[in-house]
Amino acid sequence: MTTFNPAEFAPTGLTPVEMAKFASARRASYFVEQGMRLGLGTGSTAFWLVRVLGHMVREQGLQIRAVPTSERTAEQARAEGIDVVTLQDVGWLDLTIDGADEFDPALNLIKGGGGAHLREKIVATASDRMIVISDASKQVDTLGAFPLPVEIVPFGWQATRHLIEESLLGVDVGARKSTLRMNGTQPYTTDEGNLIIDLHLSRIANARQLSLMLNQIAGVVENGLFVDICDTVVIGHPDGSDEVIDLVADSGLTDDSDASDNIFKDIAD
Numbered sequence: 628m629t630t631f632n633p634a635e636f637a638p639t640g641l642t643p644v645e646m647a648k649f650a651s652a653r654r655a656s657y658f659v660e661q662g663m664r665l666g667l668g669t670g671s672t673a674f675w676l677v678r679v680l681g682h683m684v685r686e687q688g689l690q691i692r693a694v695p696t697s698e699r700t701a702e703q704a705r706a707e708g709i710d711v712v713t714l715q716d717v718g719w720l721d722l723t724i725d726g727a728d729e730f731d732p733a734l735n736l737i738k739g740g741g742g743a744h745l746r747e748k749i750v751a752t753a754s755d756r757m758i759v760i761s762d763a764s765k766q767v768d769t770l771g772a773f774p775l776p777v778e779i780v781p782f783g784w785q786a787t788r789h790l791i792e793e794s795l796l797g798v799d800v801g802a803r804k805s806t807l808r809m810n811g812t813q814p815y816t817t818d819e820g821n822l823i824i825d826l827h828l829s830r831i832a833n834a835r836q837l838s839l840m841l842n843q844i845a846g847v848v849e850n851g852l853f854v855d856i857c858d859t860v861v862i863g864h865p866d867g868s869d870e871v872i873d874l875v876a877d878s879g880l881t882d883d884s885d886a887s888d889n890i891f892k893d894i895a896d
């Protein structure tokens with residue numbers, strides 16, 4: 628059980644939306660333990676995670692080695708005094724905490740609204756555990772309302788886009804429109820120097836099938852579907868409260884000797 632207290636960090640004057648994001652990040656920070664190798668997500672919710680962890684490092688003596696999932700997060704983490712390392716340095720991670728654009732009842736995700744899903748998926752799958760931090764607006768019955776990002780290499784990108792569009796004809800996704808993500812008048816480029824095609828679908832009936840299909844196309848580097856990667860989502864609310872959806876705990880594992888028992892039982896907010 629952690630001896631650190633994320634609740635000590637208490638910013639004031641937050642908007643309801645920011646409070647919800649902060650509340651989820653604060654709750655997830657209770658899982659961070661001394662000496663952990665930690666994956667740090669990207670986005671406006673992960674921003675609060677890095678703020679809380681920065682406080683714990685500077686004020687409470689928390690020692691972690693953190694692998695950020697984007698240059699943005701790396702810069703923020705360094706500024707917070709967090710020890711930033713690479714995945715190559717540590718090889719494997721104990722825990723990754725990251726935001727999401729959508730999550731469904733099985734805790735499958737759409738990520739990449741901020742363009743970071745390639746590194747995020749590498750980091751999350753190189754972790755013992757992934758926890759998603761979120762506000763309630765990201766909770767959906769079926770994935771697909773949020774545009775699905777697909778990272779592709781710049782070489783021959785129009786042909787890759789064509790093949791992606793063609794492949795969608797065979798799957799149950801409702802609407803089928805694709806756009807090249809832009810940054811002003813220029814194509815958006817990821818931290819890896821690639822492009823992003825956003826798929827505007829209306830539902831994703833089979834996330835695993837779609838993910839595998841997209842990743843088979845030459846030129847596709849990675850898509851934003853995270854299937855069977857996350858087993859815990861922490862939802863923050865505008866009043867500062869939070870709730871936890873934990874597939875592991877819901878599976879009925881109640882034996883205290885089991886490491887995957889309900890890990891929330893010892894947490895005191």
Ligand SMILES: O=C[C@H](O)[C@H](O)[C@H](O)COP(=O)(O)O
Pocket residue numbers: 668669670671672673725726727728737738739740741742743744747
């Ligand atoms: O590429 C960005 C990431 O996948 C983010 O985790 C995701 O877009 C959620 O970001 P936010 O917390 O800003 O909604």
